[in-house]
């Protein structure tokens with residue numbers, strides 16, 4: 298078990314894994330979360346994987362996020378672009394420092410949205426992504442080559458924040474860029490449940 302460190306440009310936790318066959322996970326929390334939020338989910342769905350978990354640097358009131366928004370679901374896209382690059386830089390330096398291959402992002406809500414942005418903008422950074430309750434990050438998606446990258450999108454049919462059409466548009470955009478997208482719509486809201494955990498575990502075991 299490792300502690301939070303603040304000696305890089307992102308406060309983060311790195312928990313070394315015990316199973317080198319497992320891809321590391323890049324854990325990206327939702328609005329108001331922090332670097333400890335998704336650790337136990339990561340341990341549950343990818344036992345033995347290394348976990349890299351940064352804290353978003355943007356504060357909305359006192360709630361950490363990974364990029365600015367103008368209103369719920371309305372993103373400051375210039376900030377999102379800059380923050381996705383900044384997070385990509387952190388991942389590259391963490392990979393060097395901890396000796397990691399390209400991680401799979403496991404992001405929830407705001408964390409899933411920056412993971413989707415990173416996939417489109419800096420596809421080389423991630424080995425794939427599991428996007429939980431994600432939405433389309435950019436009005437005009439950058440043209441990325443995501444050939445063969447595995448992406449799991451888990452959406453909630455009753456999600457008050459992400460519409461069905463929006464989640465479908467995200468799946469379509471990533472698929473059109475070549476990603477191997479699996480999109481499941483669960484009878485759920487914005488919060489996560491046992492079904493998410495089971496699907497995540499199965500999907501990650503196949504990576």
Ligand code: MLT
Pocket residue numbers: 327328366369370371406407408410458
């Ligand atoms: C976002 O701002 O990324 C989305 O609205 C999800 C959220 O954080 O509530």
